[in-house]
Amino acid sequence: MPELGFTSSMEVYQLPSRHYNIQLRYSKPTSKQHRFRHHGSKGNGANLCELQLWSHNSQVFAHGCSLQMGTMRPRSRKLKVLSFGHGRSSLPNEYKLATQLVVKGAKVLVLEKYVIPGGSSGYYERDGYTFDVGSSVMFGFSDKGNLNLITQALAAVGCGMLVIPDPTTVHYHLPDNLYVLVHREYSKFISERTSKFPHEKQGILKFYGVCWKVFNALNSLELKSLEEPIYHFRQFFQKPVECLTLAYYLPQNAGDIACKYIQDPQLLSFIDAECFIVSTVKALQKPMINASMVMCDRHYGGINYPVGGVGGIAKSLAKGLVDQGSEMLYKANVTNIIVDQGRAVSSN
Incomplete structure (x- = not known):
């Protein structure tokens, strides 16, 4: 085939960083509940180890991990789902699954390594202007069909966005x-x-x-x-x-x-x-x-640009999750997945 005809020319918690190792039981598609066991020092965020995890359709958010959580607040409430990794490429799928669980009553904790929703491919602001980082050609805003993942995710948490058809x-x-x-x-x-x-x-x-x-x-x-x-x-x-x-x-x-x-x-x-x-x-x-x-x-469905920039997608979805009773934690980096014989492990 011929070559191309061109050439490439919410609030941020500022608390001390601590490291926790959290191990999970092997997560298979059942409704069985699992508990985290804490293997780190006590103090800020230690109650995270008391979370309960639901496996859901083989798309369990936490597969077993060592978590570097630099901005964890102390908490004792038990949550159902731990979710991490919500950059621009995975944003619609990850948030859609998270919002589906939220509307079914699950309490979701979303861990984001960056300081804003959407990860490092979100947006930045300078002198009153907002600039996109990453893709600005957005699919998934249609009001019909089954491939409008962004629309579905926003609707699940009662949010919507104004868009400009291109x-x-x-x-x-x-x-x-x-x-x-x-x-x-x-x-x-x-x-x-x-x-x-x-x-x-x-x-x-x-x-x-x-x-x-x-x-x-x-x-x-x-x-x-x-x-x-x-x-x-x-x-x-x-x-x-x-x-x-x-x-x-x-x-x-x-x-x-x-x-x-x-x-x-x-x-x-x-x-x-x-x-x-x-x-x-x-x-x-x-x-x-x-x-x-x-x-x-x-x-x-067409290409539709959200008013305020593509960073507003992640912000709207994050707000919807929080409004439904779940939480977002920023600067909470997942650094490793702990496996034993090819499986995620845990202790009761």
């Missing part, structure tokens, strides 16, 4: 005076694409047709843990065609599918660029399911 995702400036706008409206996008490459019209329609086939299959499923067997069986019996479609395209990449229908090197290079800007890999390294989700959701 009429175009990207404006490409490519060699040979080729300029391509990725319009929010799919028909407009396809019309412009086929006008630039009229000899590849059928190939373009077939390639993006496959993208929509994969996207529609994924969007029809309720997204839960892939480690939960019951979820797999239920989804298969409810949506057998969609599940088989995803299984068929699971081992395939976007580059091979594109080459099946398209021969023009410049157009293939453009599809390379489409994949590269969202994942820093070209089409041959881009899984077809992932490529389809990105290339179709920008038209299905």
